[in-house]
Amino acid sequence: MKNLLFSFLLLWATNLGLAQEFIPYYGDIVAQCSQSNITTNLTEYQSLGVKKRGTQALQNTLDWLKNKYLSYGYTASQLQEDSYTYSGSTAVCKNLIVTKTGTLYPNTYVIVCGHYDSTGGTGTNDNGSGLVSILEIARLLQNIPTEYSIKFINFSGEEDGLKGSQHFVSAVVNGTTPKMDIRLVFNLDEVGGVAGLTNDSITCERDTTNSPSTNNALSSTMTNELMNCVSLYSPLNPVLSYAYASDYMSFQSNNEIITGFFETNETTHKHTNTDLLIYMDPVYNYNVAKAAIGATLHFSKAVTTALENEDFQNDFQVSFYPSPAKDTLNINMGTLTDNALSFRLVDLQGKEVLRKQIDNAHSIETISLQGLSGGVYLAVLQTKTKRVTKKIILE
Ligand SMILES: [Zn+2]
Numbered sequence: 001m002k003n004l005l006f007s008f009l010l011l012w013a014t015n016l017g018l019a020q021e022f023i024p025y026y027g028d029i030v031a032q033c034s035q036s037n038i039t040t041n042l043t044e045y046q047s048l049g050v051k052k053r054g055t056q057a058l059q060n061t062l063d064w065l066k067n068k069y070l071s072y073g074y075t076a077s078q079l080q081e082d083s084y085t086y087s088g089s090t091a092v093c094k095n096l097i098v099t100k101t102g103t104l105y106p107n108t109y110v111i112v113c114g115h116y117d118s119t120g121g122t123g124t125n126d127n128g129s130g131l132v133s134i135l136e137i138a139r140l141l142q143n144i145p146t147e148y149s150i151k152f153i154n155f156s157g158e159e160d161g162l163k164g165s166q167h168f169v170s171a172v173v174n175g176t177t178p179k180m181d182i183r184l185v186f187n188l189d190e191v192g193g194v195a196g197l198t199n200d201s202i203t204c205e206r207d208t209t210n211s212p213s214t215n216n217a218l219s220s221t222m223t224n225e226l227m228n229c230v231s232l233y234s235p236l237n238p239v240l241s242y243a244y245a246s247d248y249m250s251f252q253s254n255n256e257i258i259t260g261f262f263e264t265n266e267t268t269h270k271h272t273n274t275d276l277l278i279y280m281d282p283v284y285n286y287n288v289a290k291a292a293i294g295a296t297l298h299f300s301k302a303v304t305t306a307l308e309n310e311d312f313q314n315d316f317q318v319s320f321y322p323s324p325a326k327d328t329l330n331i332n333m334g335t336l337t338d339n340a341l342s343f344r345l346v347d348l349q350g351k352e353v354l355r356k357q358i359d360n361a362h363s364i365e366t367i368s369l370q371g372l373s374g375g376v377y378l379a380v381l382q383t384k385t386k387r388v389t390k391k392i393i394l395e
Contacts, residue, residue, distance in 0.1 A: 020225060020228045020229075020232065021232075022232045022233075023297075024391065025302075025376075026294055026297045026298070027233065027294075028376055029140050029297060029302075030140075030234075030293045032140055033136050033286065033289050034136065035283065037135070037139070038133075038136065038286045038289060041068070041128075041135055042128050042129070042192075042277050042280070045061070045064070045123075045124060045131060046124040046276065046277055048122070050118060050119075050121060050122060051122075051123060052117065052118070052119060052159075053091050054089065054091030058093070058117060058156060061116050061117075062094055062096055062116070062154075065116060068135050068138075069098050069152075072138055072139040073142045074098055074100075074138070074142060078098055079097070080099070081094045081095070082094065082097060082171065082172055084163070084164070086163045086167075087160070087163075095153060095154065096116075096154040097168075097172075098138060098151065098152040098153075099149065099151050100141065100146065100149060100150045100152075102146050102148040102149035104148070104301075105147055105149065107181055108148050108149060108183050109148065109149045109151050109180065109183060110146075110183050110184050110296065110299045111150075111184070112134055112137060112151070112186050112188070112296055113165070113188070113247055114127050114131050114133070114154065114188040115127050115130070115154070115156065115157075115158030115159070115165075115246075116131055116154045116155065117155075117156045117157060117158055117164075118275070119159035119160075120270075120272045120273060120275070121273040121274065121275040121276070122275060123270075123275055124275055124277050124280065125192035125263075125267050125270065125279070125280050126189070126275055127158070127188070127189050127190055129188075129193075129263075129280065130187075130189050130190065131154065131188075132289070133188050133292050134152055134188060136293060137152070137292055137293050137296045138152045140293055141300075143348065144297070145302070146297075146300035146301060146302045147300065147301035147302075148183055148299070155168070155247050158189075162246070162247055162250050165248075165249075165250035169250045169251060169254050174254065182251070182256045182257070183257070183299065184222050184258070184259065185256055185257065185258045185259070186258075186260065186296065186299065187205075187247055187248035187258065187260035187261070189246040189247070189262060190262055190263055190270065191285060192263060192281065192282075192284070193265060193267075193280055193284030193285060193288075194263070194266070194267055194268075194279070195278065195281055197265045197281070199263070199264070199265050200236060201236060201237045201239045201264035201265075202230055202234075202264060202288055202291060203239045203240075203262045204230065204238050204240055205223065205242055205243040205248075205258075205259060205260040206219045206223035206240065206242060206259060207219035207242075207257075207258050207259075208242040208243070209243075209252060212253075215252065215255050215257050219243075219252075219257050222257055222299070223240065225295075226259050226261075226295050229291060230294075232294060233291055233295075234287045234288070234290040236291055239264050243259070246260065261288060263288075267279065267280070316334045316336045317334030318331065318332065318333060318334040318388045318390070319334065320379050323392060324392075324395045325369060325392060325393070325394055325395065326395045327368070327369055327370060329366070329369055329379070330364055330365070330367075331364065331366075331381065332364055333363050333364070336361075338361075338386065339359065340357075340359055340361075341358040341361050341381060342358070343358060343365075343382075344356075344379075345377045345378070346377060346378045347377055347378075348375070348376055348377075348378075353372060354367075372394055373394070374395050375394055376391060377391070377393075377394060379392045
């Protein structure tokens with residue numbers, strides 16, 4: 001029933017043309033994706049060695065990941081390990097789960113996942129490339145409120161047959177009553193591109209299996225949205241294909257809704273000792289990360305509904321200028337004729353940095369911005385009954 005209602009709402013939004021426009025606020029966050037972080041993290045991941053079950057390299061990679069998340073501002077209490085063994089081995093493997101709680105739907109999760117184990121080589125493309133993309137998403141969203149909760153999951157055991165994700169689904173997703181409520185599983189596996197080729201496309205994968213098939217329609221809808229995010233937030237072209245042979249399949253068989261990224265030009269080095277950075281295209285990996293950041297902002301709903309409504313529907317022709325602003329900001333009151341107004345500036349963490357009461361407002365008011373640091377702010381103009389909120393940039 002919930003899925004039916006959700007489909008209906010999506011259809012309604014699509015018909016109204018509200019479904020997916022470029023959101024400048026998301027674009028600003030995507031623009032902070034760092035090529036140097038992508039390349040540095042790939043180099044570090046590669047130097048950790050071959051990450052097979054039971055190796056010190058696998059444990060060291062887990063520790064490396066934990067330190068990354070902690071350095072981005074996540075707290076130890078947001079990090080969880082999910083331990084398991086398989087196939088008669090005594091080697092303990094661990095999945096790393098990093099949880100960011102949503103503002104409106106704290107118990108409904110967008111899962112962004114990729115495996116950190118490798119076989120036959122260091123796995124710099126398969127799947128260091130997915131991991132470094134997830135790290136950039138986690139870094140840039142750490143401070144950003146999202147309506148849905150997000151779980152960033154780094155699986156082990158993938159190369160031995162999706163063992164880590166299978167354990168997570170059976171022990172954690174299905175380990176509670178009711179089971180974990182998952183909005184979407186977004187999997188990134190092997191997105192590093194091929195050196196020397198023109199890597200300008202990313203394959204977007206939907207669920208086409210019949211076991212079960214009840215989750216296929218929503219996977220298709222979400223994958224279409226993923227493709228739109230690729231076009232809106234990266235220079236890449238989306239290519240539609242089907243999901244197979246990676247961790248999302250463990251969720252698929254549990255009737256969850258899945259989508260994923262996989263490189264369109266496919267490496268010939270996977271699972272060998274030449275799966276190395278020199279055979280990849282780190283600029284492509286950076287572009288994939290941009291698309292993935294935009295998609296995660298979209299799927300987790302990183303802007304409040306109130307802000308969207310105010311921005312797009314009740315504008316009263318108010319404008320704030322210049323943009324970017326430096327020492328002063330001008331407000332054109334548009335059709336707002338109310339006399340008593342308050343003006344506020346709020347930073348992206350929700351902290352109010354300026355408040356000014358304006359009585360007997362002129363049609364153009366000028367506000368001093370002296371002493372404020374540069375960055376992106378929300379400008380909020382409010383009367384007794386009306387409110388206009390717009391994003392402004394300070395130099
Ligand atoms: Zn892989």
